[in-house]
Amino acid sequence: MPRNTGLKRIGLLGCGAIGTEIAIAVDSGKIPAKLTHVFDFSKESSALLVSKLKNKPVITENVGLLAASPVDLIVEAASQDAVRDNALSILQNRKDLMIMSVGALLDESIFDIVLEGCKDFGKHVYLPSGAIAGLDAIRAVKDELDSLVLVTTKNPKALKGAKFFETSEIDPDKISKPTVIYEGAAQEAVKLFPANINVAALLSIAGIGSTKTRVKLVADPNTDKNTHEIEASGKFGRLSIKVENVPSSSNPKTSRLATLSAIECLRKICGSEIQIGT
Ligand SMILES: NC(=O)c1ccc[n+]([C@@H]2O[C@H](COP(=O)([O-])OP(=O)(O)OC[C@H]3O[C@@H](n4cnc5c(N)ncnc54)[C@H](O)[C@@H]3O)[C@@H](O)[C@H]2O)c1
Structure with missing residues (x-):
């Protein structure tokens, strides 16, 4: 043929x-x-x-x-x-x-x-x-998920310009040690950091939705990586995934x-x- x-x-x-x-x-x-x-x-x-x-x-x-x-x-x-x-x-x-x-x-x-x-x-x-791995597994276990948490660690430089800083007292230029700058639901996180954590949105859509998916954002001046750690648990068991991403050479907010x-x-x-x- x-x-x-x-x-x-x-x-x-x-x-x-x-x-x-x-x-x-x-x-x-x-x-x-x-x-x-x-x-x-x-x-x-x-x-x-x-x-x-x-x-x-x-x-x-x-x-x-x-x-x-x-x-x-x-x-x-x-x-x-x-x-x-x-x-x-x-x-x-x-x-x-x-x-x-x-x-x-x-x-x-x-x-x-x-x-x-x-x-x-x-x-x-x-x-x-x-910028993450394991989305296939999250989709597969979505009906058995009790908890889904994303911990993202980035250099403060990669977070600069985010809406979050318009109302926060935190100045990204003055962060001198690893600092948790935000914890909350994915739904709010993507609004405050729209150019940074699309992965939170992906996880929410694949898993248990954006109000139940929790996000913690760490600004670490000592890192040159964009790191995403995913912890999921439920009837299916537990799942832990860590990805240490090299940022794109033309846009530090985006991972390779x-x-x-x-x-x-x-x-x-x-x-x-x-x-x-x-
Ligand atoms: N899904 C993921 O895991 C993931 C990872 C990284 C980035 N992203 C997202 O992908 C998008 C692109 O990332 P990037 O690193 O290439 O960004 P970038 O800033 O390097 O490039 C975006 C380009 O789009 C143009 N643009 C923006 N809004 C536009 C519009 N409404 N109409 C026409 N052009 C427009 C800009 O002028 C710019 O040239 C961003 O929204 C970013 O948040 C998603």
Whole structure:
């Protein structure tokens, strides 16, 4: 039988640290797909990304044109606002969607809109595992979970600019030893640290929801890693996972593993291979 060699066409929303690595992975053939359209509201970022590629995608004038472009899948690597503002129209335009800014989905109305959009338009939304491991197991045991706790440790520099500091007395520049700066439910944590703990959102969605998932955030001036420790327990037993992530060279808030996970997720979606893992 002849093989179907039609490559999936990808549109990229967000040309920063993750978007650029994904684009390079497509361009180099690591992801079996074609990157045909990109958009970033920073024109310099999209132009810089395109300058790094052999196969040049079209830079669309706005996000609406990206959503309407002839692609099969749009990869969001931009921001929670980008998800809130565009996820539904992307699905309405009959495109699958991969979301990196997962924190946006902890707003229940957004989650429901995206879920309904998938059903109404017969499209898929993909959430890569990002900067953590073990999401497959958390999903598998979700009905037997009693407790799910995430402890994230980052250098205060990687937390700077978070909404949390607008109302807190803590000054990230003055933290001189490992300090617990926040403890609370994932639902609140992703709002206070939107660019930092998408993993809290992923865990909540995979597990027992955002009000029951607890988050502790440690600012450690002595670390150069983004560390996530997950502790889960319930009828199934106990599970402990620790990931010490090297930050991305272009964005210290983003872990290298998050980018690699996005690339692997795309390889799975776009390729015809044996699928490993649940
Ligand atoms: N799921 C995970 O585990 C995980 C891990 C790391 C980062 N993230 C998230 O992925 C996203 C991208 O991360 P990054 O490190 O590449 O960030 P980045 O800041 O390096 O790049 C984001 C790019 O998107 C653009 N952008 C932002 N909002 C936009 C909008 N509404 N429309 C168009 N362009 C927009 C910015 O101009 C920027 O160029 C962030 O939201 C980040 O929080 C998720």
